[in-house]
Amino acid sequence: MIRNYNIAGFGGQGILYLGQCLAFAGMLSGKHSTWIPSYGPEMRGGTANCMVVISSDLIRSPLVYSSDVAIILNQPSLEKYGPGVKTGGALLYVSELACPKNPLNGVNLWPIPAKAMAEELKLPMSMNMIMLGALLTIDPILSVNEAEEAIKEITPAHRSQLIEMNIRALQAGREYIEKENLAALQPARGRGGG
Amino acid sequence: MMKGNEAIGEAAIRAGCRFYFGYPITPQNELLEYMARKLPEVGGCFLQSESELAGASMLYGAAAAGKRVMTSSSSPGISLMQETVSYLASAELPAVIVNISRGSPGLGRITPAQSDYNQATKGGGHGDYNILVFAPASVQEMMDLTMLAYELSDQYRIPAMILGDGIVGQMMESVVLPEPVETIPEKSWAACGCQGRERNLVISAPFTDEDLIDLNRRLQEKYRVIIEREQRAEMIHTEDAEFIFVAFGIVSRLAHSVVDSLREKGCKVGMIRPQTLWPFPDDAFNRIPRAKGVLVVEMNEGQMLIDVRLALNGRVPVRHYGRGGGWVPSPDSIEAEMLKLMEEVEKNAVSL
Amino acid sequence: MQLVFNKPESLTVNPFTYCPGCSHGIAHRLVGEVIDEMQLREKIVGVSTIGCSVRCWRNFDFDIVQGAHGRGMAVATGLKRALPDQVIFTYQGDGDLAAIGMGETIHAAVRGEAITVVFINNAVFGATGGQLAPTTLPGQWTSTYPKGRDVSWTGSPINMSEILAGLPATTYIAREALTTPKNVLRAKKYMRKAFEAQTLHGGFGLVELLGSCPVNLKLKPVEALNWVEKNMIPQYPLGEFKDTGKEAAS
Numbered sequence: 001m002i003r004n005y006n007i008a009g010f011g012g013q014g015i016l017y018l019g020q021c022l023a024f025a026g027m028l029s030g031k032h033s034t035w036i037p038s039y040g041p042e043m044r045g046g047t048a049n050c051m052v053v054i055s056s057d058l059i060r061s062p063l064v065y066s067s068d069v070a071i072i073l074n075q076p077s078l079e080k081y082g083p084g085v086k087t088g089g090a091l092l093y094v095s096e097l098a099c100p101k102n103p104l105n106g107v108n109l110w111p112i113p114a115k116a117m118a119e120e121l122k123l124p125m126s127m128n129m130i131m132l133g134a135l136l137t138i139d140p141i142l143s144v145n146e147a148e149e150a151i152k153e154i155t156p157a158h159r160s161q162l163i164e165m166n167i168r169a170l171q172a173g174r175e176y177i178e179k180e181n182l183a184a185l186q187p188a189r190g191r192g193g194g
Numbered sequence: 195m196m197k198g199n200e201a202i203g204e205a206a207i208r209a210g211c212r213f214y215f216g217y218p219i220t221p222q223n224e225l226l227e228y229m230a231r232k233l234p235e236v237g238g239c240f241l242q243s244e245s246e247l248a249g250a251s252m253l254y255g256a257a258a259a260g261k262r263v264m265t266s267s268s269s270p271g272i273s274l275m276q277e278t279v280s281y282l283a284s285a286e287l288p289a290v291i292v293n294i295s296r297g298s299p300g301l302g303r304i305t306p307a308q309s310d311y312n313q314a315t316k317g318g319g320h321g322d323y324n325i326l327v328f329a330p331a332s333v334q335e336m337m338d339l340t341m342l343a344y345e346l347s348d349q350y351r352i353p354a355m356i357l358g359d360g361i362v363g364q365m366m367e368s369v370v371l372p373e374p375v376e377t378i379p380e381k382s383w384a385a386c387g388c389q390g391r392e393r394n395l396v397i398s399a400p401f402t403d404e405d406l407i408d409l410n411r412r413l414q415e416k417y418r419v420i421i422e423r424e425q426r427a428e429m430i431h432t433e434d435a436e437f438i439f440v441a442f443g444i445v446s447r448l449a450h451s452v453v454d455s456l457r458e459k460g461c462k463v464g465m466i467r468p469q470t471l472w473p474f475p476d477d478a479f480n481r482i483p484r485a486k487g488v489l490v491v492e493m494n495e496g497q498m499l500i501d502v503r504l505a506l507n508g509r510v511p512v513r514h515y516g517r518g519g520g521w522v523p524s525p526d527s528i529e530a531e532m533l534k535l536m537e538e539v540e541k542n543a544v545s546l
Numbered sequence: 547m548q549l550v551f552n553k554p555e556s557l558t559v560n561p562f563t564y565c566p567g568c569s570h571g572i573a574h575r576l577v578g579e580v581i582d583e584m585q586l587r588e589k590i591v592g593v594s595t596i597g598c599s600v601r602c603w604r605n606f607d608f609d610i611v612q613g614a615h616g617r618g619m620a621v622a623t624g625l626k627r628a629l630p631d632q633v634i635f636t637y638q639g640d641g642d643l644a645a646i647g648m649g650e651t652i653h654a655a656v657r658g659e660a661i662t663v664v665f666i667n668n669a670v671f672g673a674t675g676g677q678l679a680p681t682t683l684p685g686q687w688t689s690t691y692p693k694g695r696d697v698s699w700t701g702s703p704i705n706m707s708e709i710l711a712g713l714p715a716t717t718y719i720a721r722e723a724l725t726t727p728k729n730v731l732r733a734k735k736y737m738r739k740a741f742e743a744q745t746l747h748g749g750f751g752l753v754e755l756l757g758s759c760p761v762n763l764k765l766k767p768v769e770a771l772n773w774v775e776k777n778m779i780p781q782y783p784l785g786e787f788k789d790t791g792k793e794a795a796s
Contacts, residue, residue, distance in 0.1 A: 020195075020366065027195055027368045035195070035366040060451035062365050062444075065524050213628055239627045243620070244653040251617035251650070255624020258611040259591070263624075277614050285612070385609035385625075387632045389588035395603050397594075397612040 001031075001056040003141060004064040006081045008049035009073025009094075014128035017154075018071065019050035021132055021166075024150035025142045026054035034062035047076060054141065069139065071131050072098050073114075082107075092135055094127055110138060117172055126169035133173025144174050198336045199363040202266070202292055202356060203228035205340035208374040211262040211290070212238030215252035217245055219268045220304045221360040222294035226266065246271040250278035250291075257287040258396040260384025262344055266292035269310050270301055272318075279353055280319030284398035284409065288347035290340065291325075292356045294363040297520025305520025306360035308443060311497035314357050315472040322410055324417050326354035326424070327471040329442040333367035339469065341372050348379050350420055357471060359493065361444040361522070420473055427475035428467040431457065432482050435464025437536055440502050441491045442468045445523065449491050452529045463532065471498070479505040487539045489532050491523060492516040511539065554578030556587045558607040567767025569724045569757025570598060573666055574605050576734045577637070581608070584741055590633045593622045595647070597639035598672045616647025619654035622661040633745060635662040640681040641671045644706050648680075651706070655750055658715025662741045663752040665706065668759040669778060676762035680704045683777055687764075703781055707754045711787035717749025718742070720786040723756035723779055725771045736786065747791040756782055 007019045016037050026033030031054050038049045051064040070085050072078045072093040078100060085091050087106035093099075095111035112134050114127040129151075136144050151166045196204065203225050206214075214229040226242070233240040239256075243249030246267055253265045267275060272293045282289050293314065297305040314327045326346055328339040336358065343354035385396045400406045428446075430453060432438060441449040446467040456463045466478045479502070482488075488510050490499045499514045506512060515523065515531040553559070557578040562571045581587050587608050594602045596615035603610035613621035618636035626634045643651050643665050654661065669686060671677040676689040681703050685694040695703075711719040718740050722733035736753045743751025756778050758770035765773055 023366060024195055033195070033368065036361060037364055059367075059447075060454060061448050061525060062367070063361070063448065063522065065526070213624070215624065241623070241627060244649055247617065248620040248623075248650050248653065251613055251620035252624035252627070254613065254617075255593070255611060255621035255626075256628040257624070258621070259625050259628035261628045278617075281614050385591050385611045386629050387589040387591060388609050393607060394609050395612075397603060397610065399600050399612055401601060401604065 001141060003054045003068045003139070004066070005052040005054075005069050005071065006049065006064050006067040006084060007052065007071045008047065008077030008081050011046050011048045013048070013073045014125065015048040015073065016050050018128040018132055019052045020154055021129075021147055021150045022135075022142075023052045023054070024154050025136075025146040026052075028149050028153070029142050029146045031056055032059050034059050036062055047074075049077065049081070069135065071135060073127060073131070074098055090138060092131055092138070094131065110134065112173070112176065114173070117176065118169065121169060121172055123165050123169055126165060129166045129169035130173040130176070133170035134177050135173075137174045137177040144170060195366045195368050196333055197224050197364060197366050198330070198333045198358065199224035199294065200228045201333045201336040201369055202340050203232060205337035205372060206262075206264045206290065206344070207232055207236060207238070208372055209262060209341050209344035210375045210378045211264050211344065212236065213253075213256040213261050213263040214238070214240050214265065215243050215249040215256070215263070216265045216267065217243050217249050217271060219271045221296065221363055222266050222268050222292065224363070225292060225294070229264070246274035247277060250275040253289055253291075254278050254282060254285075254287065257282065257289045258285070258385050260381035260386055262288075262348075262378060264290045264292065266294065268293065268304070269295045269298045269307075272310065272313070276313070276319035279325060280317075280321050280323065281398045282353040283317075283319075283323035283325060283413070284321065285396050286351040286413075287353065287396065288344075288351055289353045290343045290347060290356065291353060292358070294358045294360060296360060297518070303520050304360060306444065306493065306522060307518060307520050308359060308445065308493040309495075309497070309518045310357065311471065311492070311494060314355050315474065315501070323413060324352075324472050326350075326352055326420070328354065328356050329469055329471050330356065330358055330362060331443055331446045331467065332362070333365065334369045335469070336362065337369055337372055341375070344375070346424060348381075350416060352416070352420070357443070359443055424470060425473045425475040425477055426469040427478040428469060429464070429478060429481065430467065431464035432466060434462055434484055435482065436462040436484050436486045437532060437539075438463065438482055438485050438488045439465040439491055439528075439532070440468070440488060440498065441465065442471060442498065445491050445493055448523060448525050449528055451525045452532065455525070456529065456532065461536070468498070474501045474505065476505040482510075485510045487535045488512045489535050490514050490516070491528055491531070493521060493523070494518045554582045556581040556607055557605055560604045562605060563601075564598060565759075565761045567758060567760035567770055568598070568672075569668060569755065569759075570666065572724045572730060573664065573755050573757065574602065576730070576737055577606065577664060580734060580738050580741060584738065584745065586633050586741070586745075589631070590635065591625050591629065593618050593625065593634065593636040595636065595638045595642045596673075597642050599637055599639060599666070600673070602637055616642050616645070617650050618642060618647060619659065619661065619663065620650040623654055623657070623659050626659055626661050630660075633662070633741070635664060635741070635744075637664045638666070639672065640665070640667045640669065640679045644680040644704055651710075652713075655710045655713045655716050658717070658750050660744050660748045661750060662744045663750075664737065664740070665752055665754040666757050667706070667754055667778075667782065668757040669703075670759050670762045672759045672762055681706075681782075683781055686777075705782060707752065707782075707787050710752060715750065716752070716788060717747050717790050718751035718786075719788040720752075721754040721756065721782060721784050723774055723784060724758075725756070725775050729784075739789065739791070743791055749790070754782070
């Protein structure tokens with residue numbers, strides 16, 4: 001089992017934190033995981049992205065060239081990373097902030113209204129966790145519980161009030177997918193993608 | 195999970211390092227900041243210096259006092275530190291220097307690169323000297339090789355460098371924390387006040403011409419012992435491999451994924467992954483009995499290439515795939531280069 | 547027989563290898579006497595730097611670390627941070643301290659490192675053969691400016707003691723000339739206070755000693771001393787510029 005993830009959006013959306021939660025959850029589940037942030041000039045340019053790999057075997061390349069899953073929180077990132085999703089892979093994106101302009105053949109598209117959901121939760125900064133909850137429900141190689149543990153582990157002590165909020169958002173993402181009866185990646189094959 | 199840069203700091207503290215001096219530069223600031231947070235907690239000293247020149251000299255001072263010390267920087271800052279590295283080598287002081295290198299020359303950019311290979315492995319400053327150079331390829335190795343660097347640096351009284359790149363420095367990966375070192379070897383040579391003994395001198399300027407020639411002879415003797423005993427390399431499928439990658443640091447992981455995929459296709463490929471760049475693992479190249487071709491992949495314009503050629507001494511054709519300036523090869527392109535080499539060899543169209 | 551004169555315990559039996567009339571010999575002896583009198587020999591680490599005095603460990607009989615050119619106070623910083631209970635001092639010339647080492651000097655003083663600095667100012671690069679120093683006087687002959695220092699081209703001499711005294715973290719700064727027995731005795735007093743700035747007050751102490759370099763001034767030893775008196779002292783006035791230890795005590 002191996003999953004390569006590209007996670008991208010604007011700086012301030014919690015992109016790197018999302019990736020860290022995912023990678024930590026991978027580690028907590030007994031798998032190998034790596035996380036690499038965008039660093040360099042891009043750090044100052046307003047966009048943020050990170051690469052995560054989770055694998056049951058030792059990870060060779062921590063760099064993600066083509067992804068099994070892309071989690072996208074804005075339009076420029078969708079244009080950059082959408083075409084890099086493998087055939088049969090999944091593209092999760094915040095439906096209010098991004099929209100595929102060109103057809104992505106063989107890719108499962110998962111538009112998630114995370115912006116509205118975050119506003120409903122009165123947690124406008126929680127789109128990242130909603131997307132993570134959705135991801136782990138669509139592709140349950142890790143459990144949402146493991147992600148909760150990861151959140152507890154990596155949130156710094158002085159920001160511990162965020163733990164509960166993040167877990168709520170994570171659950172909201174899970175419930176959205178379950179409610180929409182969109183469970184599991186496999187049955188969804190053929191959805192979207194044009 | 196830890197970031198590579200932080201893993202170095204944690205390993206240093208576990209190895210008994212209590213003195214860090216350094217100057218900020220991307221992409222290694224996490225290490226500087228980690229030491230700033232953690233060293234005071236263990237009664238250590240973190241001091242941000244006014245320059246890499248001063249930071250390296252502070253390191254030299256604390257090393258002369260017999261302490262385990264660290265400084266870190268990235269390529270342009272490491273160039274400034276070379277003044278002190280030469281002095282450390284001459285005064286035979288142990289110290290660990292970290293270079294999370296970047297695209298160069300000049301200021302360059304903070305993109306990952308391996309263009310400081312020659313500087314690190316051929317001395318770097320003035321004079322006939324070498325330092326230990328370690329090339330971690332994972333966050334775990336950032337820790338393990340840092341621990342080893344302190345041990346060997348003390349044992350041989352020689353400076354050691356951890357040569358990483360921005361990717362290994364910035365990435366997070368799960369690690370097993372090494373056991374803290376309980377006792378640090380006694381340093382009878384340290385300059386710390388001469389109470390109850392003859393005075394100690396930590397100097398790099400012998401008094402006579404003969405003394406300096408003697409020092410050089412002694413250093414070379416030490417280097418010979420190190421070359422004999424301390425070469426380290428990971429050998430991947432080399433027993434039966436006909437085509438062999440040579441790569442270090444992050445590139446070795448990309449090449450390793452290519453080894454996997456070519457093996458699946460039935461190609462007999464393998465890899466030599468140097469973990470020490472000085473001493474260069476020459477001996478590893480005597481253990482590739484079936485090699486027909488070697489491909490050196492590195493993020494520079496052909497620096498380790500020369501050491502590989504020397505190690506093989508014309509026995510096997512060697513090709514290079516690499517660029518400087520912050521370029522990272524994709525596994526696909528690495529595979530294509532290897533297939534090209536394989537084809538050339540099969541057609542007998544390859545020269546050394 | 548009564549012993550009337552002896553070498554300080556902190557000096558070795560090696561003869562000085564400096565040129566005839568050079569002030570380093572006097573300065574070395576003062577260092578040896580002060581360290582003996584303060585009983586610091588076994589807990590001191592000296593830092594030698596590049597210039598004529600690079601091999602001062604030939605004459606100083608205690609632990610010495612030799613640093614790179616200009617980095618004396620950075621090396622001393624590393625030593626002091628590693629050995630807070632020991633006494634650390636640097637012995638530096640004007641090229642070392644005020645030219646190539648200006649950054650290290652200023653920042654060690656800015657931090658108020660608890661170290662002592664013995665600064666020999668002879669207005670010229672001695673070891674390399676008489677080139678311009680930052681402390682060279684206007685009009686003074688040097689091998690790199692044979693027509694004399696033209697301040698419009700090379701700038702003016704720099705008064706390090708005054709500059710360092712102006713920094714808030716320094717504790718003791720004084721200047722004396724090694725020209726007459728009276729001045730030498732006062733220099734020793736200042737040097738002791740520069741060490742006490744460290745040992746009693748945990749602060750940065752510096753004594754600047756105006757010395758002569760007859761060989762590079764192309765003067766006889768006595769003429770060179772007269773030259774220091776006549777030309778250097780007007781540019782570099784003598785006295786104590788700062789003594790916060792005294793202020794704290796009073």
